[in-house]
Amino acid sequence: MCAFILTATSTSPALAQADAEAAGPTVLVQTVQTQSIRPSFTHPARIEALNTASIRPTVQARITAMHITPGALVNEGDLLVEMDETDYRIALAQAHAALKQAEASAIKADLDLDRATQLSKSNTVSKREVEYAQAQSDVAQAQVDVASAQIAQAEENLADTKIYAPFSGRISATSYSVGDLFTVGDPTQPPFIATIVSLDPIYAVGLVDQSNYFGFLAKRLEIEEAGGKIPPLELQAILPGGEVYPEKGTFENWDNTGAASTGTIAARVLFPNPDGVLLPGQNVTIRGEVIEPVKAPLIPQRAVSVDQQGYFVWVVGADKTVERRNIRVGVRSDANWTVMEGLADGEQVVVEGLQSMRPGLAVTPKPYES
Known part of the structure; x- marks a missing residue:
């Protein structure tokens, strides 16, 4: 009797394999659930x-003073470098003298033009002489304008012997020292004194x-x-x-x-x-x-596949068979993906075992644990 019972309750390996095949392959699934997330x-x-700027003088002169501490913070308008002004003060004085000379010549030319104009009324001088006097007056006035421009240039050159911070920031170490001659465009010298960056x-x-x-x-x-x-x-x-x-x-x-x-x-x-x-x-x-x-259905990124039709997942139905479901994905959140369209709360998507999926395949779902 005992032997009969033992034989009746035993399951052969062949029957166990048949039952497993009928149940389908085991897959890990996750239930879709709307969650509140911060992707x-x-x-x-x-x-x-x-902003990055090179402290690069535009005039040639010897450096007389440095107000730069490498790595220090400087404010816009701070005096950084002073250069020898001697040659540029001389050039400015010469420009002022040239202007006075040009103005004197212009006064004389204007007087000559007035005299020629008056004499032409009595036919004492020819029209040609009046035109010549007019030309001389125009030339003299042009020389005044040139001299004025030279003064402006000399003033600018003199001002350029002092270099100020163009903006607030941190300044680098210097490539020059007091006493060095800075020559504009000299390829044998460093091209700039220091650099400044805004912070x-x-x-x-x-x-x-x-x-x-x-x-x-x-x-x-x-x-x-x-x-x-x-x-x-x-x-x-x-x-x-x-x-x-x-x-x-x-x-x-x-x-x-x-x-x-x-x-x-x-x-x-x-x-x-x-x-x-x-x-x-x-x-x-x-x-x-x-x-x-953001509130949206959330599924693991590893559950999502993509092909020419777009993104899709495999959904396990109530009858334990799978179907392909095209979805529209949203933003990512860590290892998950929000789903904008195609899935509803409570549905189960396959997370592992995707390689063997095909429409209508019967599976044995088990919960996926991330």
């Missing part, structure tokens, strides 16, 4: 100054793949045509040590050209930098997060 992203970036505000520039750039534009157009709007982002900079920079950034613009060699386009984020923490050349990571939560 985010991270992207590497490099800090760049809004507040400052750019974080990220190079975005052009395919992602065009994808973003297409998605924005799609949202706007549907009557929606791009949700505002909270932008932060993560410093190399992992510390979060305290000031929030704002998206400034895309570059006006793409880089053909790298297939990228630059995006600029503007950050306040009152304490000069961010410096040009630093590498940071930009983290963006939607300010207002």
